Amino acid sequence: MNKIFEVPLYAYERSPDQDAPTPVRHPVIVIGAGPIGLAAAIDLAQNDTPVVVLDDNDKVSFGSRAICFAKRPLEILDRLGCGHEMVEKGVEWDLGKVFFDDRQVYEFDLLPEEGHEFPAFINLQQYYFEEYLVNRVRALQAQGKPIEIRGKNKVEAIGTHDDHVTLEVQTPEDSYVIEADWLIACDGANSPTRRMLGLDFVGRVFEDNFLIADVIMEADFPTERWFWFDPPFNRGQSALLHKQPDGVWRIDLQLGWDIDKEEEKKPENVIPRLKAMLGEDVEFELEWVSIYTFQCRRMEEFRHGRVIFAGDAAHQVSPFGARGANSGLQDTDNLIWKLQLVMDDKAPESLLDSYDIERIHGADENILNSTRSTDFITPKSEISRTLRDAVLDLAEEYQFARPLVNSGRLSVPCTYDGSPLNTADALEQGPARTRPGSPCPDVPLGDGFLLPKLAGKFTLLTIDAEAPDSFEESGIEVTRLALSVKDDKTLALKQRYLGAAPSAVYLIRPDQHVAARRESWNENIFRAALRRATGQEQQK
Amino acid sequence: MTELTLTPNIDSADDFYADLLAAHEGLSKAESDAFNARLILVLANHIGDRSVLSAAIEAARRKG
Numbered sequence: 340m341n342k343i344f345e346v347p348l349y350a351y352e353r354s355p356d357q358d359a360p361t362p363v364r365h366p367v368i369v370i371g372a373g374p375i376g377l378a379a380a381i382d383l384a385q386n387d388t389p390v391v392v393l394d395d396n397d398k399v400s401f402g403s404r405a406i407c408f409a410k411r412p413l414e415i416l417d418r419l420g421c422g423h424e425m426v427e428k429g430v431e432w433d434l435g436k437v438f439f440d441d442r443q444v445y446e447f448d449l450l451p452e453e454g455h456e457f458p459a460f461i462n463l464q465q466y467y468f469e470e471y472l473v474n475r476v477r478a479l480q481a482q483g484k485p486i487e488i489r490g491k492n493k494v495e496a497i498g499t500h501d502d503h504v505t506l507e508v509q510t511p512e513d514s515y516v517i518e519a520d521w522l523i524a525c526d527g528a529n530s531p532t533r534r535m536l537g538l539d540f541v542g543r544v545f546e547d548n549f550l551i552a553d554v555i556m557e558a559d560f561p562t563e564r565w566f567w568f569d570p571p572f573n574r575g576q577s578a579l580l581h582k583q584p585d586g587v588w589r590i591d592l593q594l595g596w597d598i599d600k601e602e603e604k605k606p607e608n609v610i611p612r613l614k615a616m617l618g619e620d621v622e623f624e625l626e627w628v629s630i631y632t633f634q635c636r637r638m639e640e641f642r643h644g645r646v647i648f649a650g651d652a653a654h655q656v657s658p659f660g661a662r663g664a665n666s667g668l669q670d671t672d673n674l675i676w677k678l679q680l681v682m683d684d685k686a687p688e689s690l691l692d693s694y695d696i697e698r699i700h701g702a703d704e705n706i707l708n709s710t711r712s713t714d715f716i717t718p719k720s721e722i723s724r725t726l727r728d729a730v731l732d733l734a735e736e737y738q739f740a741r742p743l744v745n746s747g748r749l750s751v752p753c754t755y756d757g758s759p760l761n762t763a764d765a766l767e768q769g770p771a772r773t774r775p776g777s778p779c780p781d782v783p784l785g786d787g788f789l790l791p792k793l794a795g796k797f798t799l800l801t802i803d804a805e806a807p808d809s810f811e812e813s814g815i816e817v818t819r820l821a822l823s824v825k826d827d828k829t830l831a832l833k834q835r836y837l838g839a840a841p842s843a844v845y846l847i848r849p850d851q852h853v854a855a856r857r858e859s860w861n862e863n864i865f866r867a868a869l870r871r872a873t874g875q876e877q878q879k
Numbered sequence: 880m881t882e883l884t885l886t887p888n889i890d891s892a893d894d895f896y897a898d899l900l901a902a903h904e905g906l907s908k909a910e911s912d913a914f915n916a917r918l919i920l921v922l923a924n925h926i927g928d929r930s931v932l933s934a935a936i937e938a939a940r941r942k943g
Contacts, residue, residue, distance in 0.1 A: 732913070
């Protein structure tokens, strides 16, 4: 058994809060030290907002769980100070193969676009992911940043008030009460916070079971994503093989609905299934086995007064498409800068409503894609299976059918079209991919890349356009980043930000999404755009 | 945008119909269903236009 599962990463320690005569009030408390909770806390602490993370456990999550991390979340992690460690440890892959019965019908290449600092995808076990985030927390603590993780601190009750939240917390020693101005609940799909507050979580249940196994083996399989529909070793069902670091392979086998989960999880039943898939002669060791069912659902609203939900606690999707952890990281990326402006009295509390609007838009997009993948992978009627098999049969022969093959539509960043924070696009002939609401695509600059220069603050990006070096509006500082296509050797800047326009000025949010753009600087227009992007002004 | 054609449009309609039946000859029910599914997909891709495809689905549904 891997040691990482056994060593407490944030062991219980007594907090002075437990002996305080009256409950101590914290600016922000995060429930859950998983990937999303830790990302939220790091984001806050990097900008000196004190944060306490409570977790009922004290170790990394057991088993590989979320393993596929996409470019956009890696860019977010880079802003949080740990993107590069993830990429160095992770396995990069571009090629996916799709098999039907006993033959390959199709293969796809993610064809990552040149000129990005981060790869399209890496595979990395969730336990490493969490470990690197905890390392980052420790590094921030060493710098004196106000961040704390309390292991074995289980929230038993939550009281909500107009301007704060009260938490009753159980520890191995005793229970205590603390308060928070704001509570961020990142406590997963079965969120106890959601349950304690009696909030809804509705959607669609898929009547299917998947066996998920991590095996350690020295195998010749290439670093590719292999997906099988109806293979000889798992008749009528699907299968997935994906490589992780350290010679660990992720295997997913669809089992159907009517099974005995406890029986199926036993090694004497799992091992023959894996041998049938991998070959009798392949030696492997079983590291982790789990059986899961899944649902596609979300909360009706992610914000409930002073309690804000993020990640799986707010929305749940099927695993096809890697849209769980990847979308959760986009939640906190969207939330934290808004929350900090509200806490600093630089923006009205209503700015947080845009978190709901933008991330519900993201969740709905993910649920739609993930539901469609699931319908294709696990057809629930005879005709649905007939059509699915027809697509696969045709895909082998004819190119036209290949885009219909759906073994998971992989996570792509969300564009917040129609967001109330956007100012209408005013860059004529500008590229569609950088319209207001879009996440900024990376661009190689002479000494590095564009995105790190846009991190964590409002930026005025000018390309061959004049503008002041900085301006302040409602106490929010905007600094200029001046670029020129003269220095743009790869033409990526021109292609991604100018299109046919001769020049451009972009207002970019702290989460690297475009708020406004036009051909040239105009003080009144950009001041209004900033007010709008911070919830202070509605579009006329 | 093209409109869905719902007036006679097939040359030698009887010949086409005979071809369609002939293609199913000797097939089991499951094979015929699979054939129909493949044919629908081939034809749908040839049409391509999403509004025509939606109108075709609606036209078929109304008579279903």
